[in-house]
Amino acid sequence: MSSSNTLFSEESAIPDPFRIDTPLEVSEYLLDGRLEPWEGELQRIESAIETAVDGVYAPKHLGSCPVMDEAAGAAAVASTKRAWNNGMGLWPTLSVDARIKHVEDFTHRMIEARDEVVRLMVWEIGKPYKECCVEFDRTIEYIRDSIDALKDLDRASSRFVIESGIYAQIRRAPLGPTLCMGPYNYPLNETFATLIPALLMGNPVIIKPPRHGKLLFAPLMEAFRDCFPAGVVNLVFGNRRLVKPILESGVINVLAFIGSSEAANAMRLLHPSPNRLRCILGLGAKNAAVVMESADMDLAVSEAVSGSLSFSGQRCTALKILFVHENVVDEFIRRFNEGLKTMTIGMPWDEGVRITPLPEPGKIEYLTDLVADAEAHGARVVNPGGGAVDRSLFHPAVLYPVNGEMKVYHEEQFGPVVPIVPFKDVETPIRYIIESRYGQQMSIFSDDAAEVASLVDPMVNQVCRVNVNCLCQRGPDVFPFTGRKDSAEGTLSVGDALRCFSIRTLVAAKGTPRNKTLLSDIARTHKSNFLSTDFIM
Numbered sequence: 449m450s451s452s453n454t455l456f457s458e459e460s461a462i463p464d465p466f467r468i469d470t471p472l473e474v475s476e477y478l479l480d481g482r483l484e485p486w487e488g489e490l491q492r493i494e495s496a497i498e499t500a501v502d503g504v505y506a507p508k509h510l511g512s513c514p515v516m517d518e519a520a521g522a523a524a525v526a527s528t529k530r531a532w533n534n535g536m537g538l539w540p541t542l543s544v545d546a547r548i549k550h551v552e553d554f555t556h557r558m559i560e561a562r563d564e565v566v567r568l569m570v571w572e573i574g575k576p577y578k579e580c581c582v583e584f585d586r587t588i589e590y591i592r593d594s595i596d597a598l599k600d601l602d603r604a605s606s607r608f609v610i611e612s613g614i615y616a617q618i619r620r621a622p623l624g625p626t627l628c629m630g631p632y633n634y635p636l637n638e639t640f641a642t643l644i645p646a647l648l649m650g651n652p653v654i655i656k657p658p659r660h661g662k663l664l665f666a667p668l669m670e671a672f673r674d675c676f677p678a679g680v681v682n683l684v685f686g687n688r689r690l691v692k693p694i695l696e697s698g699v700i701n702v703l704a705f706i707g708s709s710e711a712a713n714a715m716r717l718l719h720p721s722p723n724r725l726r727c728i729l730g731l732g733a734k735n736a737a738v739v740m741e742s743a744d745m746d747l748a749v750s751e752a753v754s755g756s757l758s759f760s761g762q763r764c765t766a767l768k769i770l771f772v773h774e775n776v777v778d779e780f781i782r783r784f785n786e787g788l789k790t791m792t793i794g795m796p797w798d799e800g801v802r803i804t805p806l807p808e809p810g811k812i813e814y815l816t817d818l819v820a821d822a823e824a825h826g827a828r829v830v831n832p833g834g835g836a837v838d839r840s841l842f843h844p845a846v847l848y849p850v851n852g853e854m855k856v857y858h859e860e861q862f863g864p865v866v867p868i869v870p871f872k873d874v875e876t877p878i879r880y881i882i883e884s885r886y887g888q889q890m891s892i893f894s895d896d897a898a899e900v901a902s903l904v905d906p907m908v909n910q911v912c913r914v915n916v917n918c919l920c921q922r923g924p925d926v927f928p929f930t931g932r933k934d935s936a937e938g939t940l941s942v943g944d945a946l947r948c949f950s951i952r953t954l955v956a957a958k959g960t961p962r963n964k965t966l967l968s969d970i971a972r973t974h975k976s977n978f979l980s981t982d983f984i985m
């Protein structure tokens with residue numbers, strides 16, 4: 449564990465590849481296929497990491513970004529609307545293979561920017577360097593897998609159907625102007641998890657990067673401009689002032705947002721016809737682990753440590769509450785505290801580091817308050833040094849015994865605080881999961897097949913992924929990723945997301961010989977599908 453005076457005794461302690469010597473001043477945005485100069489207000493972007501200058505610790509100035517206003521929001525809407533052109537624009541009518549080519553060209557350019565994107569991510573959100581690399585590479589893989597999935601989908605869905613005397617060609621069609629907004633914890637990957645399927649399916653998009661993790665979009669701006677037709681990708685920076693007119697315009701047909709349930713609800717209501725707005729959302733979660741008496745303790749502990757504390761607990765899929773059978777809870781806590789030694793605290797570029805500075809303002813105070821509230825209601829911090837604060841670093845705090853009177857029992861902490869609840873009867877965690885406002889995932893740790901089986905069936909009807917002897921997680925990205933209740937809308941995984949960003953339409957005709965010829969002719973001239981020869985009658 450690093451002590452406060454070894455973290456950053458001086459600036460030169462930062463390894464060279466990670467230095468940011470010159471702040472990145474972003475004074476352009478992408479609209480209508482052009483990089484436009486921004487002459488208005490700029491936001492000063494500071495690092496999650498506090499560094500020492502003349503012995504005084506403060507966040508480092510990383511650069512600045514436009515804070516775009518209502519007029520810019522309206523301009524972004526107009527650009528996207530032109531690209532859509534009532535579904536008759538270049539992009540929505542382009543052939544699938546041509547769209548894929550644009551995305552592939554962009555991917556090559558994106559790979560060239562890897563080092564810079566990763567470096568900015570490390571500084572802006574404090575994510576460990578290796579995890580930033582994984583995020584980048586996972587994004588590239590997501591793009592490639594989505595392209596493959598689109599080829600399969602297109603072939604499967606572009607065949608002729610003859611049913612009850614009706615000829616039909618079923619087509620996957622785009623939905624229209626789309627607003628993509630990712631979260632700070634996966635600023636690249638989770639923005640692209642909506643952006644790429646939206647584009648592949650023919651939708652023009654506005655990207656609004658998250659509050660933290662936005663500078664890393666700057667190295668991609670020229671690639672977006674060069675690789676896509678005008679107006680297909682619009683990249684704007686700002687806050688509510690920018691987003692409000694975009695949604696209020698009524699032009700946006702799809703809101704793709706990963707973040708809090710509250711923000712999603714507020715945004716949805718900005719649209720003049722909220723029911724018409726398709727929302728593809730990845731929201732909050734309070735995933736529980738249930739550790740039964742029969743559990744393999746080594747496995748349960750190592751999965752629980754990693755599941756609750758990877759990227760300092762800032763994952764929607766993190767285990768945010770641990771229910772442990774009362775007969776094994778003492779052993780579980782003892783081993784959990786041992787396991788915490790693998791959660792090295794330090795700077796994101798330190799080898800093997802897992803717990804890093806938190807980027808959100810006010811987060812340290814929030815977590816400190818959660819711990820104090822739990823203590824006031826009878827819990828203790830059971831790991832030595834837990835809850836200690838070292839500038840923007842929060843040392844993981846394991847709280848025990850936690851109960852329903854405490855805030856941490858209910859709230860999504862999204863940080864390195866681990867509440868442990870003892871239980872006698874498995875009804876307790878089951879009831880917790882049933883009554884939760886969220887329904888993303890859960891984990892069961894047990895070595896008893898009958899016991900697992902009895903839990904799995906009721907639980908798959910409460911959450912969208914039941915993990916057996918395994919932590920909660922999103923990947924592999926070809927697996928469905930969604931949630932019930934306030935946790936999600938739509939499914940954000942390879943393939944499933946392509947379906948979310950499109951609609952099945954069909955061209956149908958009375959099954960006469962004349963119409964058969966007619967539909968074949970239409971199929972020959974229609975560009976939006978691959979139209980393999982087996983499609984043409």
Ligand SMILES: O=C[C@H](O)COP(=O)(O)O
Pocket residue numbers: 633634638762763764765920921922923
């Ligand atoms: O923050 C939510 C992410 O979707 C979690 O993804 P992950 O399970 O791969 O860390």
